[in-house]
Amino acid sequence: MVSMDMFHELFESLNALQNAPTYHLLFEAGLIAWLMWLLFRPSYNPHDRERLTRREEQELIDEWTPEPLVPATPQDSRALHPRIVSGKVGKYIQIGERNCLNLGTNNYLGMIENPEIEKSALECLSHYGVGSCGPRGFYGTTEVHLDLEDKLAEYMKCEEAVVYSYGFSTIASAIPAYAKRSDVIFVDEMVNFAIQKGLDASRSQINYFKHNDMEDLERLLMEQADLDRKNPKKAKRTRRFLVAEGIYMNTGLMAPLPKLLELREKYKLRFFLDEAISFGTIGKTGHGLTEHFNIDPSEIDMISGSLENSIGSIGGFCVGSHFIIEHQRLSGLGYCFSASAPPLLMAAAITALDIMQRDPSIFQTLRDNSTFIHSQLSSQLPSDLRVHGHPESVIKHIRLANPSGDKVADEQLLNEIVDKCEEAGLALTTAAYLSDREVNLPEPSIRVTVNALLSKNEIEFAVKTLKNCAESVFKIQL
């Protein structure tokens, strides 16, 4: 009906046009043309005269020489000549011809060589194949993934868990899922590289406080509170986050959890704790920092952990309340936009968790080993070296007592010790960093990792070897 009416009107007006006198039509046409010109005439643009001709443009293109894609790489860089391990990377590892006691990898509970885990991985392989061929949203969620998430949530006494296929991408995806450009994050200056990348991706304002220095943190928080008072409107929209590690990968020290929680409450921060190292190593039954300090996990908004260290598989996870965790299933970039983890690796993780639950004595052994090695290193190392880290930490950093200030030279010196140790049957590694990328490059160190399988003799052997090798290197130095 509407269209009929429209046609009718159009027809009428066309008729009217036909009947009008010619001069009238001409006059109106002129008027319209003038109006059009007024509306669409090119405005005067001072840049017009600066516009380049085609030839000038071509000259610019010809002149431009881009930098090479990448600069030349020094061929003696250690990264180009990694140690090749044959066989499993277990308690002892085979490097070339040498069989070495391994104090260099994050195999804290010795899960890597566990036959039970291997068996469950193989069983899963024979049912699911290797890859999952799709992200979690698109038929990449297998029963095994769901099982593991349930088990992790239960183990960590939280409502829900979410599993990622790569340890690095776990916390690096989780942080920017919540923290956005207008938010503020308070974070320890020594956090690991994955957290640093998560902070970068969030584009929030980052405030670093001095390592484990609660006074410094409180100072920053008070500064923020002052700002908030000045601009309450903005403060109402600014979320505040606190990010810390349970045991710091870069220092081996433990976060002062009770004090952090106190500040969290006082300044209304949301608290993310990365337990990549402390999960499965700290606490009476290996539940991590919350157990160590006897704190209810729900006090912490989100705990993230790794399946690559104590669990001996590949991947990572976050646990927390359903309200928090579920958000990552739509907003965690590494979760949504990546294929889910191979089911067999998830099956391996489930079995590792079972073992941890079944036999908590393993954590006592691990703790004993950690403290024993700590005291041995403290008393036995030559005076040029010093051990850093919490006594109960599975990670110890051995640094020069008097660093020269030249990090490259210091690292080289430590590498010489490491190489000597390897010749003597002890596999150690200096902690690898991308020196130009770290926010706060740690002093070079030999990173010693402890595991639950070590016997007293083996620990004594390791400390003695390290001592002898260090002494011989320092002797050459002098």
Place this chain on the structure above:
Amino acid sequence: MALDKTEYSMSAAEKMSNGAVGRNKNGVRVDRLDGHVHQNGSVKKEKRRPFIESFEKIPLLTAATTFIGFHLILLMGYITSIIFTPKVAREKNRKGYVPLYDRFESFYSRYVYRRLRDCWNIPICSCPGSEVTLKDRVTHDCGWTFEYTGTRSTALNLGSYNYLGFAQAEGSCSEDSAVKIKELGCATASPRIEFGTQKIHQELEALTAKFVGMEDAITFGMGFATNALNLPSIVSKGCLVVSDEKNHASLILGLRLSGATIDVFKHNNMESLRQVLHSAVIKGQPRSHRPWKKILIVVEGVYSMEGSIVRLPEILELKRQYKAYLYVDEAHSIGAIGRNGRGVVDYFGVDPKEVDILMGTYTKSFGSAGGYIAGSKAFIDHMRVNSHANCYATSMSSSCAQQIISSMKIIMGMDGTNEGKKRINQLARNSRYFRRRLNQMGIITIGNNDSPVVPMMVYMHSKIASVVRRLKTNNIAVVGVGFPATPLMEGRIRFCLSAAHTKEQLDNALVHVEEAADFLGLRYSRKRRSKEPVHYSDSESEVE
């Protein structure tokens, strides 16, 4: 001056299309893109199959109803949100905190997405092969919670990225993987640079480099991280990245982390790319007008949501013209297209070395997990020293590495059979057959005729869910994609074809798709349809 300009654009148009450009009204673009094979300086031209890409526009009426429909859904959601806020959506013990989630975001996920939530994250209990076993679940509260019924159903799998059918629980690949688990363990608990390098990693890198035709390659445990953690070591502040607007989230994240300036060009639109490059070289950096340090073009081989294939020969031409570098993400193209399954360079018959950086993932065609970057030896050396993932992330599991090595050897024919060739041909045949049948039904598909990803446009938000549910009851598993993963008006169903599918399986699926199309009114296309039966042939020269 005006003359200057037209002359310029004409010559550019000529340059850009290496061959005939034909455009007919039906919204199908047929080009003849020839790859140049540079050999000792001489240019050998190889005639290829026509490059057919469809881009039929959304009918106006559909656009209008889609728009209104979406807002109706929002309104409905808004009303429900006023009436009741279930307990699960509240945060505990955080009174007086700034709300954690953006208001629209949480509204959208709770009241819009929630109603369709049953269409995603469907758990499976089998290998994602040509068929997949779904774990049945029901919801009694509109998607707030799910309950498992304890039953299972088997469905034809048109949702997984199992392009060459290597997602198998039996067969030589998984047997080899089992052997490696016994020999090398599941994991190393160490990054590559410390103690995480085993012989198998080096073998994988050498084989990958050979497969893609580059000097060297470096591998990582996750495809997403391959992009996100390596792009920052390639570009930095003062560099310009020219990125396709449909690029994957991992590329965008990597570029964001790199600190480089990012300029976006229209999806697979060469004129848009040329303009961006042209003005970038001429104008230099914003404000300072210093010349850019370098310019990197970042594209994908096959776009997983669009089904399009990158116009590589034209990009190479522009790259040469403007001295840019080129990064191609072959996540969905490696193994999946090309005569020898070697991705877009193989598809167009160009020398891989003309591309500076070939990145890809092992998650799709190889039925494993992880990613690689391949390039010149000098470039890969740089990556080994500077890559974030190489330094900090755990190395790839031996089981994944072996799965890739075994499947790659089959694709390359190194197992002494023509099994790989057969799979490649089967996939190509399935892709073309399925798409042509859909088109014949009057369904709008987008993307390239040779792409194994076939997006079927349904436009409306509610129809995405209806199609997924309907096909699921007919035992066909497909993936629906809608806002925010696609633009608001472009809801679609995505079919991923596989070499594991047989013609019978596809025919069965097509019957049900046709039913759904009739029931839901999905025959949007206004192209003329041919009545001639579509043959399931392996003829390579067939043209629509």
